[in-house]
Amino acid sequence: MLKALTAPLRWLIRIVLAVLILFEEWGWEPLRRAFALFARLPVIRQFEALLRKLPPRAAFVVLLLPSLLILPVKLAAVWLVAKGHALLGVLIIIAAKLFGTALLAWLFQLIQPALMQLPWFARFYARWTAWKAELLAWVRASSVWRTARAVKLRLKRLFRAGRPHASEAPRD
Numbered sequence: 001m002l003k004a005l006t007a008p009l010r011w012l013i014r015i016v017l018a019v020l021i022l023f024e025e026w027g028w029e030p031l032r033r034a035f036a037l038f039a040r041l042p043v044i045r046q047f048e049a050l051l052r053k054l055p056p057r058a059a060f061v062v063l064l065l066p067s068l069l070i071l072p073v074k075l076a077a078v079w080l081v082a083k084g085h086a087l088l089g090v091l092i093i094i095a096a097k098l099f100g101t102a103l104l105a106w107l108f109q110l111i112q113p114a115l116m117q118l119p120w121f122a123r124f125y126a127r128w129t130a131w132k133a134e135l136l137a138w139v140r141a142s143s144v145w146r147t148a149r150a151v152k153l154r155l156k157r158l159f160r161a162g163r164p165h166a167s168e169a170p171r172d
Helices: 002-038 042-052 056-082 086-115 119-141 143-162
Strands: none
Touching (some): 002 086, 086 119, 119 143
């Protein structure tokens, strides 16, 4: 009986987590590459070299910093929403999420080798990636995902078919 009552809640939690993870999956690599452009600055390269040399525990502290630094910004955004500035608050939350994901992706690629030296982190990371892969497989197998993907492919084909090729472009 209890299982029947909690099943819809588990399904809802799974959907919310899937949406969050899909955002992270979509954004992780492109945002990391975008942040890497910033990292071309000489002072940032020196900072990267320092990060790569961190011992495992210090690397874990560095991994926590983006979340701690962005939390006050998100709280201020929620305060703005509560004060009636919903659009500004939501835009700040979105910007903070994008910046935080980019920063975390950039940091993680630098400190992952040190983090994997922590046995508990390596175990957690292995479980996390397996669970995430299972959740993404569940989402991609859903009829909603397959339908959305088919519509996206159809729209791409229509867009390509309707667009003239460079050789067919009108000349002035």
